Amino acid sequence: MPELRAGGRQWSIAPGSNLLDALNSAGLSVPYSCRAGSCHACLVRCVDGEPLDALPEALDAGKREQGWRLSCQCRVVDDLRVEIFDPLHDGLPASVSGCDWVSPSVLRLRLAPERPLRYRAGQHLVLWTPTGVARPYSLASLPGEDAFLEFHIDCRRPGAFVDVARTLKSGDQLRLGELSGGALHYDPDWQDRPLWLLASGTGLGPLWGLLREALRQDHNGPIRLIHLAQEDNEHYLKAALSDLASQHENLQVELITAQAFHSTLSSLRLTSRQTLALVCGSPASVEAYAKRLYIAGLPRSQLLADVFLERR
Structure with missing residues (x-):
């Protein structure tokens, strides 16, 4: 059985064990969010040995040369020593x-x-x-x-x-x-393309930054932002979004609650095949948004999604 060393400890684990799970099961605090290789929160540095990496392209060559690996994507097949982040x-x-x-x-x-x-x-x-x-x-x-x-x-x-x-x-x-890095970003080359920002809950947070980035870069195409909240009083950026919409004619803001979610989804229609969609929130809402957009004809390469997994 492979030996895993980290945090001054050494223990045996089953061959093929997920590195992130093995570290956290042993009481070592390795943060994570997406478990899909996009958030990069679970980085550890391999100092002796090499795990089986399912997603080596997720890190740039420089980080990989320094030994950094995404522990959520790695399986331990041989003896391995890693260093975890010390805050x-x-x-x-x-x-x-x-x-x-x-x-x-x-x-x-x-x-x-x-x-x-x-x-x-x-x-x-x-x-x-x-x-x-x-x-x-x-x-x-x-x-x-x-x-x-x-x-x-x-x-x-x-x-x-x-x-x-x-x-x-x-x-x-x-x-x-x-x-x-995360999955979401704004590219200046998108300036003339329709941009949809679809959020649920605090998935609005990163889209709030990206919306302002797009407007700062004088995005010319139409921007449509939809925020799903459980109740009306959870539309926590309502006033700020209203102010931005009043200043930018190309910005449309829609604030919906759970009761209107499915009817809003069914009404989504693409006006251009050049539309780009940035989606962020709970797994269920991201899946629902994405499924509807694909049905509406959005190419998969034109949807960027960031899923928030709940951790206690």
Whole structure:
């Protein structure tokens, strides 16, 4: 049986075991979100041995040469020693500059990092609590415009990170971990194409940043944003989106609740085969959005999706 070494420990595991599961089952805190190789939250560095990597193309050559691997995509077939992220040693300190409730269940967290962080709209960032709880969250802020890093945290259910987030106040300290690509981005070459932004819940967060990025780059094509919430009072960016729509004639905003979701989906019609769709939210909503768009004729290569998996 292969021997796995990490965090000063060594233990035997079944051949072919998933590396992420093996590490977390042993009590080592390796964050993850998508488990599909897109969020890059589960990076570990292989220092001795090589796992079987199902998605080597997900990382650039430079990172792979340094030994970095996406643990969710790796299986342990031989003895392996890995290093996991140490927030106290490797993390970037950040202080809470703002923490407020923008709806009954959504907490808006704003952080001021100790030094500037270069990122692009739509990326993910791993947040670490002082007690070592780590979760990846999508950035809702816009680089170059916002003087803070902003995150929209779904607090409907209790959880290890959520329970800490509820108690945060200005001046409290967190650590920032790995910045990763994520599936969502805005490409300036899209400027004249119809752009659909489809979100559920706090999936609106990264699309809020990407919408402002598109408008900053003078997107000329029509932009349609749909936000699905369970209740009307959970449309937490209603006022801000209304202000943007009043300033940009090419922006259409639709705020719907669960009762209207299926009727809204059935009414979706493509006006152009050049349409691009960015979709973000719960697995069920992303699947429903994607299925309807494919039925409507959207090519699969023109849909980018980011799925938020729930973790307690």
